[in-house]
Amino acid sequence: MGRPDLPPGYSIDAFHRGAFHLVQPDDGHRAGMDALVLAAAVPPIFAGTLADLGAGAGAAGLAMLARCPQARATLVEREPRMIEAARLTLDLSENSAIAGRAQILAADVELSGRERVAAGLADNAFDFAIMNPPFNAPDDRATKDDLRRSAHVMRDGLIEAWIKTAAAIVRPGGFVAIIARPVSLPAILAAFDGRLGGAEIVPVHPRPDAAAIRILVRGKRGSRAKLSLLPPLLLHEAQGHALSPCADAIVNGTGGLFER
């Protein structure tokens, strides 16, 4: 809904049963299930610093802050309108209990080397990095709207560039989690190789008998542990429209993806 204290073209949505709110541009990508599943890859006892790469209005980062009362988050975003949305989000009175643990960094996740450090993304600076990269292939389905396009369009090498940044900015022993489409699994695993070990894959299926629509992959920097393929997250049961108990807990901030 629109509000008198917001600039025109932005509106507010409540998440986690009101534990945090998000200001989003009406004509851009709208945060939803993906960001909440991604945030649920962070254990509730996490008390370190997290980078939300390509944070948009801050959905995943704020969901993590709402779940993890000791943690801090840096919302990394390059699109000026989404940075403005994140600023408006942190300024909301509804978010006053968590906004003090968040900061915004205007930077391009795809930078590398000295340029990345100069942009404020230093090596080994975070305990955890999460990301929900833009995921539509350039020729997939073009949208009229440029902002939505920017959040959805994926180019060759994007996954690798994002994971490379994530693995560089987390400390050794720190974690990286990514949510993406199953078609990106080969690129994700290739980018993890030599950077992140102990990969844990959670397929996300809309229903028990349907193919996965998303994958969540979490890895640990420098780990030599083996890859594991964990039981899937089922958004719905075989029958009915209600969320499954696991999905409902994740959407409402009471359940974790790895603590089911």
Next chain:
Amino acid sequence: MGRPDLPPGYSIDAFHRGAFHLVQPDDGHRAGMDALVLAAAVPPIFAGTLADLGAGAGAAGLAMLARCPQARATLVEREPRMIEAARLTLDLSENSAIAGRAQILAADVELSGRERVAAGLADNAFDFAIMNPPFNAPDDRATKDDLRRSAHVMRDGLIEAWIKTAAAIVRPGGFVAIIARPVSLPAILAAFDGRLGGAEIVPVHPRPDAAAIRILVRGKRGSRAKLSLLPPLLLHEAQGHALSPCADAIVNGTGGLFER
């Protein structure tokens, strides 16, 4: 059990409720669930030629022949004792209804180029190739027995070499299916790249709440279809020791992995 018509050191097991029997050396790798799941990746209407790479005594190939009454199989194996087991298997009176559609080829799956062709594995010669490559890493858990070691020990690059052979010997539009441990998923997807498309991944979990112990990946030569991550095969339900209905159908030859 031992039988008077077999050489010492070999015994017979029945599979698919007696639809085929296998002669196996008592001291080697014993075929089991993996071979039956692999065979179930072939549609029951398949009526072409199939290569069972690293066939051992022929479990997966014979399971496919028992499921697909019009198909033919070539059992490709390099270990002399397993080749002898496969010969004894095809000579069994219990297998007379299907053995006429099988032949044995003594060859090393890891050959490439002209050596592979010279060994009898010509390019584009098959409609389908299936494989259950040896899967223990060299330092995983050494076994005293050399034959068992040969079936279980995996070296770097083995997965790629096997998939390269499989993709070469199937015709364009033909299929390749592999069963392996989840830890081999990155190597499998890397080897599929540029050779096999439309990858379909089926995780195999012992129980709904346990990590996958195997993955089945099937691809089509030259396909540009997207990768999909299909609902898992659960060997058992949450409670009890009985096989799940899907797993029971696969073990008994009445159900397919992609026709559940």
